[in-house]
Amino acid sequence: MSAQASPRETICVGDIGISYLPDGEAVVSAAALFPAGTTELWDAHRELFDADGKLVLSLGSFLIRTGDRKILVDLGFGDRTVAFPAADGEFRSGRLLTSLREEGLAPEDIDTVFYTHMHIDHVGWTAQDDALTFRNARHLAGEGEVEFWQSLGDHPLAAVGPDPNGVLTPLGGRVDTVADGAVIAPGVSIVATPGHTPGHCSLVVSSGKDRAMILGDVLHCPAQLTDNEVSLAFEVDAELGKQTRARIMGELEGDTNTVAAQCHLTGSAFGRVMRGRSRRTWTSLRSQGVS
Structure with a gap:
């Protein structure tokens, strides 16, 4: 069966709701995006590919409702469809605000925007016509994240980061730094995963x-559970990323009280990390009949 982008869905964590809000999807070359991947690895994960042999990655955001707070985690890719030659593919998006309306909310209802990081596919709805889309929201990012992207200048990595004019300039003094362990709302806390x-x-x-x-982009697809050496081509520090992924996946493995959420997964944005006979595996909540 051909891979499909994750749908809008909601889980409950006690009395806190978390909803995945689709924005779109990317169809890319697995070999280009994950250079360390092998033919054998991808053959073991054919469920991640469409009928044309392209790897499918969802694009979207998460909405957290805790008490009277409404938090958006990441802001998708924005209202556009563009070719992505570096990964021999295409990004197609533009549905985030519609997904939000389907939750009964408007942009002005969001009180906090949290960026797990500021790659281009996580900041796309930051601003429209030079004005912040979520004008009533406090915008938050981890220590050093904004400064890193501001410092790149013409470095090649800048091409996959936030648009200085369309994202960083409208944010101006509206983005605050949060540190590891910070509590940003009742029941919602930060963990640094550099x-x-x-x-x-x-x-x-x-x-x-x-x-x-x-998870942000600690994990992009289940193939990285099979082989932790498989990193995205655009990692800033691939070795540190592997260490972080191994640590977090180890903490999640077999923990039946913890659901993991990731915006690029296909089929469902929610699942659990399990241990198979010889390797870690990803089991979506939809396949478990939970969500």
């Missing part, structure tokens, strides 16, 4: 005995 970018952070959501972890 490597993919210097200030990359994930979120832990907890209520009662239940817990979820919104």
Whole structure:
């Protein structure tokens, strides 16, 4: 069966709701995006590919509702469809605000935007017509993340980062730094997960005995559970990223009280990390009949 981008869906973590809000999808060459991947690895994960042999990656955001707080985690790719020659593919998006409306919310209802990191596919709805899309929201990012992208200038990595004019300039003084361990809302705390970018952070959501972890780009696809050496071509520090991924996946493995959430997965954005006979595997909540 051909891979499909993850749909809008909601899970409950105790009395906290987490919804995945689709923005679009990317169809790319697995070999270009993950240079260390082998033919054997991808053959073992054919469920990740479309009928044309392209790797499918979802694009989207997460909405957290805790008490009267409404938090958006990452802002998708934005309202556009563009070719992505570096990965022999295409990014197609533009549905985030529609997904938000389907949750009964408007942009002005969001009180916090949290960027796990500031790659181009996580900041796309930051601004429209030079004005912040979520004008009432406090915008947050991990330590050093904004400064890193501001410092790149003409470095090749800048091509996959935030648009200085369309993202960084509208943010201006509106983005605040948060550190490892910071609590940004009841039941929602920061965990530093650097490597993919210097200030990359994930979120832990907890209520009662239940817990979820919104991974950002610690993990992009289940093939990285099979082989932790398979890193995205655009990692800022690939070795640190591998160490972070191994640490976080080890913490999640077999933890039946913790759901993992990742915006690029296909089929479902929510799942658990399990241990098979010889390797870690990803099991989506939809396949378990949970969500």
